[in-house]
Every structure is written in structure tokens, then in C-alpha cells.
Amino acid sequence: MLFPACPLLALGLEFDALATFDAILQRPRPLKRGQALMRQGEPFESLFVVRSGSFKQTVAEPGRRDQVTHFYLPGEVVGLDDIGEASCFGNVVALESAFVCELPFPHLEGLVEGLPALRGELYRCLSREMRRDQRMLCLLSGRTADQRLASFLLGLSERFRSRGCSPYRFHLSMSRSDIASYLGLVLETVSRTLARFQQQGMLSVSGRELAIHDHEALGAVALASAPMMTA
Amino acid sequence: MLFPACPLLALGLEFDALATFDAILQRPRPLKRGQALMRQGEPFESLFVVRSGSFKQTVAEPGRRDQVTHFYLPGEVVGLDDIGEASCFGNVVALESAFVCELPFPHLEGLVEGLPALRGELYRCLSREMRRDQRMLCLLSGRTADQRLASFLLGLSERFRSRGCSPYRFHLSMSRSDIASYLGLVLETVSRTLARFQQQGMLSVSGRELAIHDHEALGAVALASAPMMTA
DNA sequence: CGTACGATTGAGGTCAATCAATCACAGTGG
DNA sequence: CCACTGTGATTGATTGACCTCAATCGTACG
Numbered sequence: 001m002l003f004p005a006c007p008l009l010a011l012g013l014e015f016d017a018l019a020t021f022d023a024i025l026q027r028p029r030p031l032k033r034g035q036a037l038m039r040q041g042e043p044f045e046s047l048f049v050v051r052s053g054s055f056k057q058t059v060a061e062p063g064r065r066d067q068v069t070h071f072y073l074p075g076e077v078v079g080l081d082d083i084g085e086a087s088c089f090g091n092v093v094a095l096e097s098a099f100v101c102e103l104p105f106p107h108l109e110g111l112v113e114g115l116p117a118l119r120g121e122l123y124r125c126l127s128r129e130m131r132r133d134q135r136m137l138c139l140l141s142g143r144t145a146d147q148r149l150a151s152f153l154l155g156l157s158e159r160f161r162s163r164g165c166s167p168y169r170f171h172l173s174m175s176r177s178d179i180a181s182y183l184g185l186v187l188e189t190v191s192r193t194l195a196r197f198q199q200q201g202m203l204s205v206s207g208r209e210l211a212i213h214d215h216e217a218l219g220a221v222a223l224a225s226a227p228m229m230t231a
Numbered sequence: 232m233l234f235p236a237c238p239l240l241a242l243g244l245e246f247d248a249l250a251t252f253d254a255i256l257q258r259p260r261p262l263k264r265g266q267a268l269m270r271q272g273e274p275f276e277s278l279f280v281v282r283s284g285s286f287k288q289t290v291a292e293p294g295r296r297d298q299v300t301h302f303y304l305p306g307e308v309v310g311l312d313d314i315g316e317a318s319c320f321g322n323v324v325a326l327e328s329a330f331v332c333e334l335p336f337p338h339l340e341g342l343v344e345g346l347p348a349l350r351g352e353l354y355r356c357l358s359r360e361m362r363r364d365q366r367m368l369c370l371l372s373g374r375t376a377d378q379r380l381a382s383f384l385l386g387l388s389e390r391f392r393s394r395g396c397s398p399y400r401f402h403l404s405m406s407r408s409d410i411a412s413y414l415g416l417v418l419e420t421v422s423r424t425l426a427r428f429q430q431q432g433m434l435s436v437s438g439r440e441l442a443i444h445d446h447e448a449l450g451a452v453a454l455a456s457a458p459m460m461t462a
Numbered sequence: 463c464g465t466a467c468g469a470t471t472g473a474g475g476t477c478a479a480t481c482a483a484t485c486a487c488a489g490t491g492g
Numbered sequence: 493c494c495a496c497t498g499t500g501a502t503t504g505a506t507t508g509a510c511c512t513c514a515a516t517c518g519t520a521c522g
Contacts, residue, residue, distance in 0.1 A: 059369065063454055067369050081361040084354030089362055113344070123315030126357055130312040131320055133364040138290060138298050140371040141415030142479090145510070176469065184372030186511060191470055207469085207519080223294060373511095376478065407501065417479060422502055438487090438501085 024111060025049070026102040037078060037092040037100060044082040046102045050074050053098020054173040058181075059090040066091075068181040071156075071174060075163050079105075080129045095173040140184050148183040149193045150222035153203070157212060168215070172208040197221075255342060256280070257333040268309060268323040268331060275313040277333045281305050284329020285404040289412075290321040297322075299412040302387075302405060306394050310336075311360045326404040371415050379414040380424045381453035384434070388443060399446070403439040428452075 028051050031037060037048055040060055050072050057070035057078075069090055072078050081089050083105065112119045139151050161167035172179070180187040194205050202214045202221075212218060259282050262268060268279055271291055281303050288301035288309075300321060303309050312320050314336065343350045370382050392398035403410070411418040425436050433445045433452075443449060 059365070061369065067372060069365055069368060081358060081365060084351065084356070084358035085362070089365065109350075119340075120315065125315070126361075127312060127315035130357075130361055130364065131316070133361065133368060134290070134300055134312060134320065137300060137364060137367055137371065138292065140368065141298060141412075181372075187469080188471085188512085189510060192510095195470075406499095418501080419480085419503085420478060423478095426502075 024104065024107040026104070028099040028101050031094040031098045031100065033094055033096050035094050037094065038082075038088045038090070040089065040091050041087050044079065044085055044088050044105070046079065046104045047083075047108065048078040048092075048100040048102055050076050050078065051099040051101055054095045055092050055098065056095055056174060056178055056182075057090045057092045066181070068174075068178050071095075071178075071182070073159050073163070077103075077125055080126055083126070095178075144224075145183075145185055145189050145193050146221050147224055148185065149179075149190065149197070150218045152179065152183055153210070153212065154215070154218055154222055157215070167212070169209070169211045172210055255335065255338040257335070259330040259332050262325040262329045262331065264325055264327050266325050268325065269313075269319045269321070271320065271322045272318050275310065275316055275319050275336070277310065277335045278314075278339065279309040279323075279331040279333055281307050281309065282330040282332055285326045286323050286329065287326055287405060287409055287413075288321045288323045297412070299405075299409050302326075302409075302413070304390050304394065308334075308356055311357055314357070326409075375455075376414075376416055376420050376424050377427075377452050378455055379416065380410075380421065380428070381449045383410065383414055384441070384443065385446070385449055385453055388446070398443070400440070400442045403441055 031053070037055060038044075052074050054074070055070075055072040055078060056068050057072070058066040058068050060066050070092075072092070078092055078100070079088070108122075112122055139148055143151075156170065156172075157167040160170050174182075176187040176190045179185075180190045183190070194203075197203050197218075198205055200217075202217045203210060203212045205211075262284070268286060269275075283305050285305070286301075286303040286309060287299050288303070289297040289299050291297050301323075303323070309323055309331070310319070339353075343353055370379055374382075387401065387403075388398040391401050405413075407418045407421045410416075411421045414421070425434075428434050428449075429436055431448075433448045434441060434443045436442075
């Protein structure tokens, strides 16, 4: 099995279905840091499964600096938000050297036709994506910088854990500025908040290396019965 | 044709396909103001097409006041974010007397099997939903109250226009508090901002009746090359 | 070794949340 | 018909979180 971590393969595919599925996956393609995988407005043709490395999705809006809308880690699927559309919603750029597998969408759609299990899996991917966005929406709405950053780090931690990496020590492949854009803050605030978290002993950061010391406390900050807009 | 405004029917269905489609749509069901159409955590079984009236989706989070994540107008589909999941993501509550048609998902899935046009339409609905969320994400991220409210009103205006209602005069079926929650503000700010917009001659509000006078100016506010986090 | 870029740290200003009072309106009951 | 009550909306004053501007620092890379 080529892609043990790929959500599209999580459950239920028969052995021969798997073989058919593998057949339409193109062989891994390498990208260098800064290279674009998709460009905003270009025609949508394929999904991509991240094999290694990581990516950010950004959308450009008239009169504003680019906004980071997603980070993609290995095993995650890029392009789900373009299904059913003619063109790509945003730019997807490699944050470091990376490999991706291309998954031409028309092929996938054809395959889905005869494989209810795969269709279910595709739906599940789509809905997971939607719920992720909705959670993000809640996170950006009236949360303090502390809560946003704590949630972000715990989210990353969880994603690393679920793919077998340490949830306590990991590398931030994105810049402070990327994180800030993603969280709707400015980079100075990210920097300051990280410093404070470190000072409080919840974690330590050195450049882009992060170690979470007090997962518990971080969770408490994230959920904090907000100082802001208290119910 | 029963539902001219339903996005699932926008394009390309053959006549007999339409007939099959109608067959699985349950007859319209009435709801009174405040009644729940879906409840957070309950098993997901059906999509609903809003025939008349309007709804809000809210999600409850531990230690926080409910957060409004969506408003649904006639012709829109409720429950898309639950496809592929076992249970409902949020509560959906009627903002006024309303009618909905139930669309049992297993039936729809079966129907989609043999109808590529319908499947395409379903994908389009899903991706439209995702992009809406992403736009919302951008809106909540580092925009001023003015920009959020202006965008919100223009968005509503556009939705009314696209279903044949006046884009310049319409009724806000949601409370200031709902709007505030949706935009990540407090109700006082919504109230003040509306008052200021009115004072500047861009619109007039009286209770929940809204009239947009200067669509242009409102657009300028929404896109304003932000005073905040200027590029 | 010097340049560049990302990150940190500091000082000051501003927008929106908070707290609080008042108002408008609808429904209820005397 | 008119208090009474409750909910939603408005308006004001204050405060605090976060943005802005600016300087410095560190690390990577040519």
C-alpha cells in the first residue's frame, strides 16, 4: 500500500479497488521551497496528496497582502476546495522541499462511480475540510491572540501525533509571518505571545523548533472561558 | 419544476432525472420561529432545502456563548457540512416562520450514482460552501468592524438579488446579536456601525428593515485598503 | 565578512470590548 | 386604557488588547 497515511485510503477499500486506485496516482513529484503547486485562478485539474514536506495556501485579494488560509502536512489532500469549480481558489506553495502525488480529478471521479467505499471516503474528506474551516472560523471570531496561538499549536501537535510524529517536539515549517496571517494577527504579536508562553514554562521555542512542555496548560489557554466576550 | 431556485437543480438535469429527483424530495414541512431543524450532535440523515423563511446555524462550545456560523435563505441547502459525517455539526434554528423540504441523504446518494450531472451539481454545492467559508475566514481575519459589516450587508444584498428580491431594500431576519456573533463582534459595535453608516448616508435602518442607498460606497468600505495591517 | 531576511523587543496609539444606562416596542394583565 | 414586564436596540464612557512604527538582533548564505 503506497499511502498508509492518506485519508482517502483510511477505510474499507477492497484489495483490487486499491490497485485501481494506485493506478491513477501519478508517481511522486518533487518541489523545492517556494515552488507553487497550484496558482490562484488557474484551471483546476488535480488533487494532490502531500507525501513529504509541507505547504501553505494563500489567497490574494485586491488591495491586501496575501492571506494564508491553510497549511498542509504529509498525508493531507490539497485541492479539495476546488472540486466542482473550474479554477483554483488560492496559491499553494511549498514551505520546504516536498514530494506530492498528483491525483487527476476526472480519473478519481470515474473511479468513485463504481466504488461506494471510496465515494464515502471522498465525502468524509470534504466534510472534514469543511468542519476544519468552520472551527477556524470560530477560532478567528472574537478570540484573543493567546487563544488563537494556543489552539494553533495544539492543532499542529495533534496533526503530528496522528501521523506518528512526536506531538511534543516539532519543527514549524512556516514563518512567524505566515502564522500571523493564518491567525489574523501581526507577526509581532505572534512573537511576543510565543515569548510569553515560553516565559510561563508552557513551551520553548528556538527559531522554528518547538517543544511543548505543558500540553494541559496550553489547552486551558485555548479554551479559556474568554476574558473577551464572556458568556 | 418544483424548486427553480434550488442550487442542486441549477443545470443540466434531463427531464426524467428531474422527475426522479422530485420523487425523493419530501413534501414541504413548516417550522415556527425558534424551532430547530437540526441539533448539534444528533445523527445526520438529511439535507434540507429552504423553501421560505430563514435559518441560522449555531455551534455551542464549552465555556462560550453560542456562535452563529451561517445564515440560510430560501433556495439554500442546509446540512452540506454534515455529509460524510455521522452527526450534525451545529444547531440550525428558524429565524421566522419557514418551510423546508427534506432530502434524505441516502436517497440522494443513490440517485447521484447514475446521474453525473447531479453529482457535478452536488460537488458544486459543496465547493461553493467551502469557498464561502474561506471567504468568511478572510473576512474575520484582521478586518475592521466597518469592513465586516459592509461585506456582510453586500453579501446579503447579493443573495437577495440572485433570488429575485430587491438587493436594495430587505428585511434582516436575524437580530443584531446574531449578526455580531456571525461577524465576531459584539452587538453594540454592530449597532454603532450601522448608525454611523446611516449617518454617512450609505444606508438607512429602522429596526430590521434595511435600505441600501449607496451600494458603491459600501463596497469601498468593504474593500478598503485596510487602515489595519496595511500591506 | 557583509548583506539580507526573519525574529525579537520596545514605545505609543487606536479600535473595539466592556460596563452601564436608557430607550423602544410588544405582549400581558389589571 | 394603561401600567407592567421583558426583550432587543441604542448610546455613552472607559479600558485594554493588539496594531503600528521603529530599532536591534541573530542566523543563514553568498
